[in-house]
Amino acid sequence: MSTRELTILGETILPGESKTLNMEIARLHTMTKLKIPVIVERAKLDGPVVLFSAGLHGDEINGTEIVRQIITRKVNKPSRGTIICIPVVNIFGFINKSREFPDGRDLNRVFPGSRMGSLASRFAYHLIKEIVPHVDYAVDFHAGGACRFNAPQIRIVPNNPELKELSDVFNAPFTLYSKNITGSFRNASSKLGVKMLLFEGGKSMDLNPEITEEGVQGAKRFLNHLNMLNAKKTAHPAPAPPIYILTSVWLRARNSGLFQNHIKAGQFVTKGEVIAHITDPFGKFEKKVRAPHSGYIINSNDAPIVYQGDAIFHISMRVG
Structure with missing residues (x-):
């Protein structure tokens, strides 16, 4: 006691x-x-x-x-x-x-x-x-x-x-x-x-x-x-060990406009893959957003409208 x-x-x-x-x-x-x-x-x-x-x-x-x-x-x-x-x-x-x-x-x-x-x-x-x-x-x-x-x-x-x-x-x-x-x-x-x-x-x-x-x-x-969990409770093992992100980078919008996000946070993307589109409201342009390198999307912007320079994806660079 x-x-x-x-x-x-x-x-x-x-x-x-x-x-x-x-x-x-x-x-x-x-x-x-x-x-x-x-x-x-x-x-x-x-x-x-x-x-x-x-x-x-x-x-x-x-x-x-x-x-x-x-x-x-x-x-x-x-x-x-x-x-x-x-x-x-x-x-x-x-x-x-x-x-x-x-x-x-x-x-x-x-x-x-x-x-x-x-x-x-x-x-x-x-x-x-x-x-x-x-x-x-x-x-x-x-x-x-x-x-x-x-x-x-x-x-x-x-x-x-x-x-x-x-x-x-x-x-x-x-x-x-x-x-x-x-x-x-x-x-x-x-x-x-x-x-x-x-x-x-x-x-x-x-x-x-x-x-x-x-x-x-x-x-x-x-x-x-820590040997603190109540005996009536069960700690379930995770399906896989964690992925360690050693370095990462933010990808920012090159254009302002409507943001069409095709990727969910947690997904792995490959270099050059189209991961979003940015369009104007009047049908004048549609810009592709490509992954700058292969990596995990650890943060994804869900906003329907973005401005030039807004952070839209956080992508891992080195994992361990």
Whole structure:
């Protein structure tokens, strides 16, 4: 049995106890309180603390659905240790169906935040000070923005064997090497010793059952690896090992117009293959978009209209 004291947001969670805590940072301009539920499940046996978080960008609701299903399926009830779930981090953006905070800032660019800073900065500060110090492992769930659909993927920093092992265990179809971005939640958490995987899948303001299932199954495999998965749950093996994307490139529209996308995220394309058309609305031109090289489409733009220079495909260059 665990004897380690666990106090989060001023409340102590005892071994074998479940609690939903409410993090309150600020109110709406109507004086309405906004509470961010933090759902904590603690086993009687001691073990690691795992955080499943989503909704850092308020319009990336597929991540919220993944964490919601982790809760409703009772995957968050560990056999040992503690699981913390925050389905919606940016509750302000979630209410407004917006990526940003009401102050116009991207929450994922202001970490570790400041106690006396902007609204977003203050929120980041309390998240880092109140929640993250208790966490050993984390999976932060995201989706593609601006109509861009991400194939299900884990993002980790290069040259980190422990994170690579965890990514192999989670076993999303793709693993993309990407450096931590200054001001990001992942960067701030890693500096505090948290081993974090960043999951990307789907697009903003959209729910995709296949993406959701990838996230839930990956979370179960993750917990099983840590000997935390509830004995009543089964971690199903993935059909294939992840494809590691070592380098990749964005393909941008050469013309503005109506965008006819022929490729889904996750597909393999060959050099010269026609993967889309861009047309004008008046029947004057029809431009072919060809794959610049062979590779996997790890992000595909689903927007019906694009402007010259818009990112339309993210294509792998080197895989491992």
